[in-house]
Amino acid sequence: MWKGLFLSFLALGTVIGAMLFFQWNAYSKQSEPSKVLESAQQELTIETTQDQLFVTQTIKGLSKGKEYRTVNTEKQFRWECPGIEGKGCSSSDEDPSTFISEDGSLTFEYIIPVGASPAAFLLTDWTTMIPDVHIDDTLTVIVDSSRRSGTWSAGGRPEGYKQGELIDYYVFEREGDAPAVFWQAEKLNTFEAGDNIIFLAAEKENGLAIAPESAEKMADLPFLTLIQTSSYKEAAGSGLMIINPGTDPNELMAKILSQALKEKFSGTPPGETWLLDLAASAALSQEPGSEKAKSLLAGLKEVMGEEGMERFYSYVKNSDSLNAEQLDRFLVSELGKDTSYFTLNKDEKAPYIPFYFADERNIDVNGTESDLEAIGLDGKTYFPFIKTAGLLGFKAEKVSATEIFLQGAGNNSYRFYLDKNIFIYNEEDYGLLENPLVTVGSELFMDSHWLEALFKIKVAEDEHRISIEKGK
Template structure:
């Protein structure tokens, strides 16, 4: 920590960064005794020092909080197979001594306890049953997971305890099996070791990040390594020879993935593990693998943005989106972006290490095109109808010298359009949507305009005028008008400046 001030005898003050030396003896304040001057100076210095220490403490505290959020640990899981359950010991290492941690316990875990290195129950600062203090740098949890039927396959996805605000760097899973040796254990992580002894089998899986999914079935499966990141398990040899997923495995950060072909537990998937039927279409499997990639990559994505994964998967796997919203969004993107721009957009997604949101997708398009859109943000809810893709102009709209924060100009192709009703109201016109919803009536002073929404005519002061095109453009139920039509019909002045668009009449 920096020394801010040095207080020496005789009330001499020196700043290590270059403040002038102040000697109390040299202070001459008319009408104030020297001792009082010294006292006032001492109080002032104490206040300054206290303020500086307070600032430093706040900065230090903020730094500590940031360190906590990036805390990383490793974990070891020991799974012992018994007749009716799995008995699990989970050891997390790399924690801070005597710091309080909150644990998250899935409902599927039973007889859960936390113990320290001496075998005693973990301590807590308060009465919260889900907060614990490690004596050293480790917390150990013990629990069981019931198994419904002795000889039935089972799939475990959310099967471990997690700690809030802690990131797991790596996970080792040791399986000790004496009762289910006739079957096969598979995890969503590489198998690093297998020992089959007379009475017991040992498996060791080692993976990156949090605990992968775990699967067991009561029959033998053959393993074949499709690539460094992809392993296949099946009852028949050679099933992987007809599969090619090079375009997926070359994705940035493609995770390790185990794919099981079986008639048991079909349709299950979790971190690093897919269980599917041996009778499959290659494009369906490709979709599952792409889904797994994006689910792993963006596992903390907000729930309302999850439908975006369908769009990512469809583009990457060269397939049609599965959801109605995904198909509509994909169609709009293909209309607005070239093939090269689409490739750049999704490469940006695939190379992104942080979480993807709808708002971030809009920023990616701005970085690509240099023009703003809210396409993804406006379509954030999967249940609502699609809102078309358009770009908007960020310049302020000023009408008759009043800034209109609620008015936003948008682009259709290369034409800038203004919201019709809001703009003409700002110009002082009265606007009425007629009861049949087929025309809009606009009145100011002794002039009236009637715009038909579905016909290329309008009526000005009760005289009909035929047009080659409709002046109004309907975009998702909202009507817009171009600069040219505003000027021609309403004789307005439009000054499109660098930071503001000024419209006046």
């Protein structure tokens, strides 16, 4: 009886526990903050004075009655949120950066100093941000009464211009957040260089000619305003790029495509944006700038081939977001083998790691299955050197940064050097035509050929398994 009663209570407790778990799990998921951003539209009006710009920024499409946190920039002065009747925006607390959108919009006013007589200036990251809101599109209006003799441009499509008796009006539209805005004292001519590129330059003969094959690579990428001028250093901002006269045409095309890709993939981690430069160089069959990028691209071309490289750029161009892990997933789907090529090489300043595949075959050592993990590199099978030597009965010691000592049974020993094509066996030197050790990342590897030759072992490979056997 007691046993039956105990089992009944145990079963009931299990059921109640399961119910509580699922309720809590559901509640936890509902309680997690949503990562989906609100969408809104933005209007920017810039009014000029002799030495500063007066900006009115209105963000529309917000939730009525909701409080939002704002983030300002160091470029803004006399910043205020005037509110509907000019009495100031309301807030539910004393936080000076949070405001309630009473009518579904928020308006900010501020001043940006630019100096009385600069030769040129560029505005980037100059507007107030609401971190939880994604700006779908931005309308920028420039009302100019003080700098009419110069040239205004922005990182958006020019949609209107009106020259008045005392005031000039410029209108730009852009998908996404605020555009970069540029002004210079010298007049520039405007040319249409493609469906999504406007080119500004001082002379008509400086018009930008984009070859049809290059134009095809840039089709459907975000709009870009390209300015050729000697009045300002080379720079880039949202939707806008400044180049100096005399830039090599091939180099220029790579810069334009790279900037367009950066516009599209603004969410790419900062340390990985150089991979977009590499993609642009690959698309235009040009060499990238850094030595690491050159090595990375060469390794990619070797395994992908010409047609594979076309598919690579097509994947890049048509993706919604991009980072090193996504590029690796593309390689795995293309090649059918596991690789972390881009992830391992995503730091441009770190040493280059060659293209290799993870070999998924099981490895037996002397008839016993091991946890060794081989890699495929340059068409050969490589094994982790220190770990493999340990399974073969050797104790490994790293004598210095370039010397490895292996002690086997009795007086049996080896010395290997990372910087010399020699090894020492039982204190006798032997010269080699090449170094048998390869560094991949932070680990040393040796291929099956050298393992067999130096350690008198037998490496047998088939489709599913690798066997390493000591010699008799």
